[in-house]
Amino acid sequence: MYEVKTFNAIAQAGLDTFTDDFEINQTDEPDAYLIRSVNLLQAELPESLKTIVRAGAGVNNVPLGRATAQGIAVFNTPGSNANAVKELVVSLMIATARNLFEAHNYSDEHTEADVSQRTEKDKTKFNGTELAGKRLAVIGLGNVGSLVANAALALGMKVIGYDPYLSANAAWRINNRVKRVDSIKNAVKNADFVTIHVPKNNETIGLLGTKEITEMKDGAVLFNYSRIGIVDNKAAVKAIRSQKISHYCTDFGEPIIADQEKITITPHIGGSTLEAETNGAVQGANTVMNYLEEGDTTHCVNLPNMQVPFETAYRVTVIHQNVPNMVGQISTQIANREINIENMANAAKEKVAYTVIDVDDLQGKDQEGLISALEGIKEVYKVRVIKHR
Ligand SMILES: NC(=O)C1=CN([C@@H]2O[C@H](COP(=O)(O)OP(=O)(O)OC[C@H]3O[C@@H](n4cnc5c(N)ncnc54)[C@H](O)[C@@H]3O)[C@@H](O)[C@H]2O)C=CC1
Numbered sequence: 025m026y027e028v029k030t031f032n033a034i035a036q037a038g039l040d041t042f043t044d045d046f047e048i049n050q051t052d053e054p055d056a057y058l059i060r061s062v063n064l065l066q067a068e069l070p071e072s073l074k075t076i077v078r079a080g081a082g083v084n085n086v087p088l089g090r091a092t093a094q095g096i097a098v099f100n101t102p103g104s105n106a107n108a109v110k111e112l113v114v115s116l117m118i119a120t121a122r123n124l125f126e127a128h129n130y131s132d133e134h135t136e137a138d139v140s141q142r143t144e145k146d147k148t149k150f151n152g153t154e155l156a157g158k159r160l161a162v163i164g165l166g167n168v169g170s171l172v173a174n175a176a177l178a179l180g181m182k183v184i185g186y187d188p189y190l191s192a193n194a195a196w197r198i199n200n201r202v203k204r205v206d207s208i209k210n211a212v213k214n215a216d217f218v219t220i221h222v223p224k225n226n227e228t229i230g231l232l233g234t235k236e237i238t239e240m241k242d243g244a245v246l247f248n249y250s251r252i253g254i255v256d257n258k259a260a261v262k263a264i265r266s267q268k269i270s271h272y273c274t275d276f277g278e279p280i281i282a283d284q285e286k287i288t289i290t291p292h293i294g295g296s297t298l299e300a301e302t303n304g305a306v307q308g309a310n311t312v313m314n315y316l317e318e319g320d321t322t323h324c325v326n327l328p329n330m331q332v333p334f335e336t337a338y339r340v341t342v343i344h345q346n347v348p349n350m351v352g353q354i355s356t357q358i359a360n361r362e363i364n365i366e367n368m369a370n371a372a373k374e375k376v377a378y379t380v381i382d383v384d385d386l387q388g389k390d391q392e393g394l395i396s397a398l399e400g401i402k403e404v405y406k407v408r409v410i411k412h413r
């Protein structure tokens with residue numbers, strides 16, 4: 025039996041995906057965490073933990089370095105909530121272009137029985153513009169950014185994209201009418217709307233700050249549906265007050281942007297749709313099962329992604345440092361126990377490597393002894409023996 029501990033609201037469809045070999049929230053010694061936005065950065069990770077699966081995209085709430093050093097594989101569910109974010113950003117582009125927030129507030133304040141005369145006079149205050157023909161800059165063209173870019177094209181907008189690390193898979197998804205440029209400056213300089221869809225990391229904190237906002241077209245509308253800190257909120261407030269930008273919409277509130285005209289804050293609801301929550305939870309549950317039962321690392325963010333068909337009776341997986349002679353040391357320990365290797369695969373991602381060894385004859389052998397011998401190699405983080413179901 026494998027033990028799974030959940031944090032945040034994990035959709036029931038995801039919990040229902042687990043087979044009878046998995047128990048949810050039954051012990052303090054979980055094999056897996058299935059999480060959303062819970063902040064684990066300061067949390068101790070229990071010795072029993074083998075994987076953390078983030079149902080969603082961002083893993084900036086997970087202590088990746090510590091998890092790796094403890095041999096814990098961290099995954100996300102890329103794309104599971106991208107359509108939800110796209111639809112919210114598109115709705116806010118329309119809402120800001122048509123002054124919907126101001127128009128709604130006006131109507132709320134003018135509730136006398138016959139307002140028609142006044143409305144007909146005042147409505148010119150809320151004259152808007154249309155998206156068709158306007159220019160959108162998309163910074164980050166991954167799962168969310170590519171959908172936003174394609175949707176904007178479908179609405180008749182011109183789209184400029186910037187993403188220096190675009191993967192080949194993501195590139196396939198992007199309509200070839202999206203014009204790609206080589207700098208943020210070239211993306212934003214003529215854009216009526218600027219939206220950013222990048223992960224939060226050391227490189228992206230403050231990616232849109234005073235300098236980049238100064239480079240934007242006067243009156244542009246800015247969106248941050250990525251993470252707090254990726255747009256410098258102080259710079260955004262200054263730009264709103266000086267009317268450099270005409271509206272700022274973000275999913276991440278903090279006191280300095282609260283209660284300000286032309287700043288719209290949503291409470292981190294980009295991925296909060298029935299469909300996205302279901303996708304993330306189901307994909308997350310399958311990820312937990314595939315990793316615990318087969319050692320599959322598809323969509324792992326801290327280990328190389330490997331899918332090795334599991335055709336033998338047992339599988340030994342080793343998470344270790346990416347340094348010379350690891351495969352040699354590991355196979356020596358296995359050979360010393362007179363265990364025959366049927367298949368072996370090894371791959372590395374930056375400083376970490378993952379070795380998968382498939383064997384038939386572990387039945388009746390000292391499996392604990394093998395694990396401690398392999399974990400005795402000083403560059404090894406974690407060893408698991410998995411019995412084929
Ligand atoms: N508001 C919400 O509820 C949600 C927020 N998010 C946030 O949006 C982020 C993006 O999500 P996805 O598109 O699904 O991730 P993704 O990983 O599919 O795409 C991110 C893209 O950003 C690009 N990128 C990385 N560094 C960059 C840089 N310095 N400049 C330009 N591009 C850069 C990458 O090459 C990649 O194509 C997530 O990491 C998460 O923080 C995602 C889903 C929901």
Ligand SMILES: O=C(O)C(=O)COP(=O)(O)O
Pocket residue numbers: 060061079080081082083105292294295296
């Ligand atoms: O997937 C992401 O990165 C999100 O920000 C969504 O967060 P949530 O799962 O809705 O708490």
